[in-house]
Amino acid sequence: MIDKSLFQFPRMRQQMMLLSLLSFIQAAAIVVQAMGLTQALVAIWQLRKISALAVPVLVFFSAFIVRQLMDVAKNAVATHYADENITRLRPQIQAQYFRLGPAYLHRTGTGSAVTVLIDGLDQVKTYIQTVLPKMTDMIFIPTLTLIYVWYENWLSGLVLFLMLPLIFFFMAILGLAARAKSDQQYADFTTLNNSFVDTILGLPTLKVLGIADQYEDQIYTVSERFRKKTMSVIRVALTSTFALDFFTTLAIAIIAVFLGFRLINGTVTLYPALVSLILAPEFFLPIRQFGDDYHATLNGKNALQQVNDLLATPAPAVVPPIDWPGWGTDSTLSLSGVSFRYPDAAKDTFALQDIGFTAQGMEKIAIVGRSGSGKSTMMNLLAGFNQPASGAHISLDGHDLTSFNQPQWQDSMSYIPQEPYIFSASIADNIRFYVPDASDAAVAAAADQAGLTDWLGQLPDGLATMIGEGQRGISGGQGQRIALARVLLDSRRKILLFDEPTAHLDIETEYALKQTLVPLFADHLVIFATHRLHWLPAMDQIIVLENGRISEQGRLSDLRGRGGALDRLIEEMGGKQNAVFK
Numbered sequence: 337m338i339d340k341s342l343f344q345f346p347r348m349r350q351q352m353m354l355l356s357l358l359s360f361i362q363a364a365a366i367v368v369q370a371m372g373l374t375q376a377l378v379a380i381w382q383l384r385k386i387s388a389l390a391v392p393v394l395v396f397f398s399a400f401i402v403r404q405l406m407d408v409a410k411n412a413v414a415t416h417y418a419d420e421n422i423t424r425l426r427p428q429i430q431a432q433y434f435r436l437g438p439a440y441l442h443r444t445g446t447g448s449a450v451t452v453l454i455d456g457l458d459q460v461k462t463y464i465q466t467v468l469p470k471m472t473d474m475i476f477i478p479t480l481t482l483i484y485v486w487y488e489n490w491l492s493g494l495v496l497f498l499m500l501p502l503i504f505f506f507m508a509i510l511g512l513a514a515r516a517k518s519d520q521q522y523a524d525f526t527t528l529n530n531s532f533v534d535t536i537l538g539l540p541t542l543k544v545l546g547i548a549d550q551y552e553d554q555i556y557t558v559s560e561r562f563r564k565k566t567m568s569v570i571r572v573a574l575t576s577t578f579a580l581d582f583f584t585t586l587a588i589a590i591i592a593v594f595l596g597f598r599l600i601n602g603t604v605t606l607y608p609a610l611v612s613l614i615l616a617p618e619f620f621l622p623i624r625q626f627g628d629d630y631h632a633t634l635n636g637k638n639a640l641q642q643v644n645d646l647l648a649t650p651a652p653a654v655v656p657p658i659d660w661p662g663w664g665t666d667s668t669l670s671l672s673g674v675s676f677r678y679p680d681a682a683k684d685t686f687a688l689q690d691i692g693f694t695a696q697g698m699e700k701i702a703i704v705g706r707s708g709s710g711k712s713t714m715m716n717l718l719a720g721f722n723q724p725a726s727g728a729h730i731s732l733d734g735h736d737l738t739s740f741n742q743p744q745w746q747d748s749m750s751y752i753p754q755e756p757y758i759f760s761a762s763i764a765d766n767i768r769f770y771v772p773d774a775s776d777a778a779v780a781a782a783a784d785q786a787g788l789t790d791w792l793g794q795l796p797d798g799l800a801t802m803i804g805e806g807q808r809g810i811s812g813g814q815g816q817r818i819a820l821a822r823v824l825l826d827s828r829r830k831i832l833l834f835d836e837p838t839a840h841l842d843i844e845t846e847y848a849l850k851q852t853l854v855p856l857f858a859d860h861l862v863i864f865a866t867h868r869l870h871w872l873p874a875m876d877q878i879i880v881l882e883n884g885r886i887s888e889q890g891r892l893s894d895l896r897g898r899g900g901a902l903d904r905l906i907e908e909m910g911g912k913q914n915a916v917f918k
């Protein structure tokens with residue numbers, strides 16, 4: 337029922353002590369309230385003067401108020417503590433996602449991240465808020481009421497005490513059944529979120545292909561499955577609540593019958609009999625309340641488990657800092673024996689195998705290959721998102737690196753993917769990506785150099801125009817130019833990694849962009865993955881990938897016409913692509 341990891345939360349001991357104190361006071365108030373009520377009833381039964389009622393009634397109401405105040409206080413303490421932990425966990429989870437990188441997010445799904453960060457944390461909050469006070473209530477309220485009932489009437493105390501194992505036994509059986517169903521339900525919830533986010537992101541494609549309805553049906557099917565799983569969890573939860581209610585009512589009835597007979601026999605007086613009867617439901621109340629909230633706590637427990645698993649996932653080690661001034665004209669990077677396998681790929685299936693090459697100074701290197709040959713995997717590895725398998729040798733100006741997840745390397749490079757991410761912000765802020773404190777004049781100059789001036793002139797708000805999700809849409813070419821402006825703004829980053837930056841652009845836009853890009857290449861190390869072969873004449877070194885291996889590498893002039901992998905690739909591309917080399 338209780339996730340042990342809760343006890344590792346900061347300040348948990350103090351919180352539990354505080355809640356224990358509040359539950360203890362509440363338990364005492366419950367006993368005192370019952371005493372006051374019973375004394376008042378006994379006084380009425382004995383036809384005593386109305387003034388004899390004053391003290392018991394006052395005691396009853398005072399204890400009643402204390403009891404309610406303790407509920408308010410426990411709620412406030414638990415809510416505050418839950419909020420405090422959610423506020424602590426949210427940035428930790430975000431930081432962990434950053435550490436694990438896009439490769440992890442790709443594997444687990446965006447929907448899963450949304451589930452953890454939004455619904456998951458809400459459920460964890462409800463869990464902490466509910467389970468902590470319920471736990472201390474379950475310890476103190478039954479104990480104190482049992483002690484008092486036993487003191488007043490040991491037989492009633494014994495009945496209450498004997499009922500406990502039976503109730504816990506049923507709680508455990510039903511709890512286990514609900515647990516299994518709830519695990520399934522939570523897994524379905526994540527699947528549902530993943531397929532929903534996936535469908536929303538892919539909606540334009542689905543519409544174009546005319547299969548949006550099919551996906552709508554799929555979401556309907558998944559959500560129906562989720563609904564049914566939820567209903568079955570609720571069914572088990574209701575059965576357990578019913579079973580608990582049944583047994584507690586039975587126990588109270590047994591006590592009532594016993595006491596009734598003993599009152600008639602005269603073996604017990606009215607006060608102990610009545611106080612036992614009034615306290616019997618109080619004895620079971622915390623257990624029943626825990627049963628009522630069991631469903632909510634199960635979801636929270638699952639969500640907490642997911643948060644813990646995420647936080648415990650080992651992040652790729654950040655390579656320790658090196659004494660390296662950054663990439664310069666004399667710099668050398670050499671790789672050998674670099675392999676990479678996706679975690680979910682078959683055992684011996686490597687997306688990259690035994691990669692080796694050397695990059696020097698402001699060289700321009702093209703990585704070409706058929707679709708699926710490993711170009712993006714290679715760029716993600718060079719950007720530090722994919723970690724090479726053991727046995728790789730990476731040497732950066734004489735420093736041995738185990739991966740490119742190296743702060744100085746990453747601070748020296750700019751990575752431009754096929755579709756650069758445009759944040760929901762102004763164009764200027766999007767350009768300031770690497771240099772947040774760049775001046776307006778510097779941003780405007782970078783935008784101009786990237787060829788954005790004509791377009792900006794058409795926008796009433798110019799650089800202040802809001803773009804990105806939920807804002808003004810932009811074309812693929814404009815997105816690439818913004819990404820270029822980012823690079824131009826930060827002249828310290830001398831390494832440019834391009835992953836097919838013009839893949840989604842038409843020939844005219846690509847040509848215009850090329851005019852901006854090629855001059856930029858001059859004072860940078862450029863590693864450029866592409867299947868558009870007209871870029872090759874602008875490159876110093878060509879690396880041809882086939883099935884994750886380098887099948888040919890060298891200068892374009894050396895590779896052309898020798899019937900090797902590059903010639904085969906050019907032949908396959910045919911037509912317009914081939915014409916570039918004639």
Ligand SMILES: Nc1ncnc2c1ncn2[C@@H]1O[C@H](COP(=O)(O)OP(=O)(O)OP(=O)(O)O)[C@@H](O)[C@H]1O
Nearest residue numbers: 442678681687705706707708709710711712713714
């Ligand atoms: N996240 C992933 N998990 C498992 N396998 C993957 C993943 N991403 C890519 N692969 C596999 O790795 C291989 C190389 O893929 P990669 O995307 O690097 O190729 P590419 O040359 O960039 O292709 P394209 O030109 O079509 O973008 C392919 O066989 C692909 O199926």
